[in-house]
Amino acid sequence: xxxxxxxxxxxxxxxxxxxxxxxxxxxxxxxxxxxxxxxxxxxxxxxxxxxxxxxxxxxxxxxxxxxxxxxxxxxxxxxxxxxxxxxxxxxxxxxxxxxxxxxxxxxxxxxxxxxxxxxxxxxxxxxxxxxxxxxxxxxxxxxxxxxxxxxxxxxxxxxxxxxxxxxxxxxxxxxxxxxxxxxxxxxxxxxxxxxxxxxxxxxxxxxxxxxxxxxxxxxxxxxxxxxxxxxxxxxxxx
Amino acid sequence: xxxxxxxxxxxxxxxxxxxxxxxxxxxxxxxxxxxxxxxxxxxxxxxxxxxxxxxxxxxxxxxxxxxxxxxxxxxxxxxxxxxxxxxxxxxxxxxxxxxxxxxxxxxxxxxxxxxxxxxxxxxxxxxxxxxxxxxxxxxxxxxxxxxxxxxxxxxxxxxxxxxxxxxxxxxxxxxxxxxxxxxxxxxxxxxxxxxxxxxxxxxxxxxxxxxxxxxxxxxxxxxxxxxxxxxxxxxxxx
DNA sequence: TGTACATCAGTGAACGCGCGTTCACTGATGTAC
DNA sequence: TGTACATCAGTGAACGCGCGTTCACTGATGTAC
Numbered sequence: 022x023x024x025x026x027x028x029x030x031x032x033x034x035x036x037x038x039x040x041x042x043x044x045x046x047x048x049x050x051x052x053x054x055x056x057x058x059x060x061x062x063x064x065x066x067x068x069x070x071x072x073x074x075x076x077x078x079x080x081x082x083x084x085x086x087x088x089x090x091x092x093x094x095x096x097x098x099x100x101x102x103x104x105x106x107x108x109x110x111x112x113x114x115x116x117x118x119x120x121x122x123x124x125x126x127x128x129x130x131x132x133x134x135x136x137x138x139x140x141x142x143x144x145x146x147x148x149x150x151x152x153x154x155x156x157x158x159x160x161x162x163x164x165x166x167x168x169x170x171x172x173x174x175x176x177x178x179x180x181x182x183x184x185x186x187x188x189x190x191x192x193x194x195x196x197x198x199x200x201x202x203x204x205x206x207x208x209x210x211x212x213x214x215x216x217x218x219x220x221x222x223x224x225x226x227x228x229x230x231x232x233x234x235x236x237x238x239x240x241x242x243x244x245x246x247x248x249x250x251x252x253x254x255x256x257x258x259x
Numbered sequence: 260x261x262x263x264x265x266x267x268x269x270x271x272x273x274x275x276x277x278x279x280x281x282x283x284x285x286x287x288x289x290x291x292x293x294x295x296x297x298x299x300x301x302x303x304x305x306x307x308x309x310x311x312x313x314x315x316x317x318x319x320x321x322x323x324x325x326x327x328x329x330x331x332x333x334x335x336x337x338x339x340x341x342x343x344x345x346x347x348x349x350x351x352x353x354x355x356x357x358x359x360x361x362x363x364x365x366x367x368x369x370x371x372x373x374x375x376x377x378x379x380x381x382x383x384x385x386x387x388x389x390x391x392x393x394x395x396x397x398x399x400x401x402x403x404x405x406x407x408x409x410x411x412x413x414x415x416x417x418x419x420x421x422x423x424x425x426x427x428x429x430x431x432x433x434x435x436x437x438x439x440x441x442x443x444x445x446x447x448x449x450x451x452x453x454x455x456x457x458x459x460x461x462x463x464x465x466x467x468x469x470x471x472x473x474x475x476x477x478x479x480x481x482x483x484x485x486x487x488x489x490x491x492x493x494x495x496x497x
Numbered sequence: 498t499g500t501a502c503a504t505c506a507g508t509g510a511a512c513g514c515g516c517g518t519t520c521a522c523t524g525a526t527g528t529a530c
Numbered sequence: 531t532g533t534a535c536a537t538c539a540g541t542g543a544a545c546g547c548g549c550g551t552t553c554a555c556t557g558a559t560g561t562a563c
Contacts, residue, residue, distance in 0.1 A: 028526080028527065029526070029527090030525095030526060030527070030537090030538075030539080033526095033539085034538095034539085037539090051381055052293075052381045053291060053293045053378050053380070053381055055290075055291045055293055055294050056293050056294065056381065058515075058516065058517090059516080059517065059518090060515070060516065060517075061515090061516095068539095068540070068541090069540070069541055069542065070516090070517080070518090071517095071518075071519080071520085071540080071541075071542080071543095072539070072540045072541075074517095074518075074519090075538075075539055075540070076539095079517080079518085080517065080518095135378040138466075138470070138472070139377055139378030139470075140291050140373040140377030140378045140470065141470055141471060142291070143289055143290045143291055143294065180490060180493070181486055181489045181490055181493075182486060186482070187486075189478070189479075190477065190478055190479045190482050190483055190486075191476065191477060191478070191483075192478055193475045193476045193477065193478060194476040194477065197475075197476065214486060217473075217476060217477065217483075218460070218464075218486075218487055218490065221460065221463050221464050221467045221472075221473075221487075222456070222459065222460045222463055224463060224467065224472075225459050225460055225462060225463015225464065225466065225467070226456075226459050226463065228376075228463065228466060229459045229462065229463070232376070232377075232378065232379055233379060234376070234459075234462075235455075235459075237431045237435075238429070238431045238432040238435065238455060239428065239429060239431065239432065239455065240427070240428055240429070240430055240431060241427075241428045244424070244428050245428055245429075245455075248419055248420060248425075248428075248452060248456075249456055249459075251419045252418060252419055252456065255418070255419075266559080266560065267559070267560090268504090268505075268506080268558095268559060268560070271506085271559095272505095272506085275506090296548075296549065296550090297549080297550065297551090298548070298549065298550075299548090299549095306506095306507070306508090307507070307508055307509065308549090308550080308551090309507080309508075309509080309510095309550095309551075309552080309553085310506070310507045310508075312550095312551075312552090313505075313506055313507070314506095317550080317551085318550065318551095
């Protein structure tokens, strides 16, 4: 008698599901997510195309699984990098480590990156299952910023516009940041503004690099990214 | 006798070429560039698919024409917005106007924006004809920054790393900026660094908005973009 | 001005292709007694 | 432990579809004399 979770069938299922996902991700390197072909993936794995339907109910389901897997990998990379900084109060070091981990993963997985941060697939709406995975990498960055500012004497001064305007405009972000901060603390709207702008700048920089817009302008992408990240750290007063 | 440039044929050719391009751009709103179908475009225009080949030698040629047209429109929008600021020494106003023009055009033409700044079409390499169009919007921003700093007493101080490192890393950008500056002036590497970072942040912000990454965080995209742009203006010391 | 020829836009059929998905099947694996 | 039945992974054929591109054609427009 075999326990339900370790029969040959169950193990094979897990393994082959992984093989299909891996093959699909390789395909994504050479074709956009919209052109991802289930039949091509099946061929790569060595099955007949209809067999894939034993594992994924449709092409969209495959895309969803890919999205979740990729988001989780990116999130895990950021988390690991942050955790590897021994001096937990060195927020600049943690920020730099996490940002570079995000870029390193992106450079190593261009197809996956395009899936996550490139043009959305037309006609495909990511289901809610993807949200918790999608938020992981971002949460690492947010936590570093919030923790750095937690319990400081002075709140950041609003640079442009009024605090009230910022609060209204960033209501959603403030709620998200508030959930990740200590229960009693309220998050400063100016800090939220700078955090979102920094987060956007990081992925904007990676996208520009990956999609070829920095060709001819920047020679050393890693060094350039490092510059951007350290400037953002200063901006965020980490 | 009719002059070569205004025969009925020539006029029809120009008109229909425009109709094909327009139909293709509508299609791009609902399908990524990789999935753009020549047959579908032909159908929309009311021709048989093979007739399109009288106007474009291949699907890739159509894509190239779309790229050039869209880049030129975006560039023209930025140029017009900049030119409409009467007080030419009010560089902040010019910067804000140009940036908003870029965002407004992008929001109004999401399909075209994705073509220009989204995931590149796999297997398609934009030919060199596109470069001069591609550079127009960017040039507007660069010119504002350079002109603002032209002939100032103090050069910007390098914030992170050494000026030498920046110069090496940004050789390509420095050459580009140098071409647009007054002949005798040399462009400060720190200024180049901040300019590229600002340029990247602008398109990063627009991409995040357009591709859905700000949903739930930011409520008023236009106000948020305005914040970003004004902060960048300060950063650039316009 | 009128005619003969050349150019060219648009047609419609055809090519070979790959796609997502369904379905009846077979044989191996798992389960209950 | 052994047998009977149920589950399920994988097969292979088939469906209807849309795609990019080629080609011989027709009829209208343009050009040269």
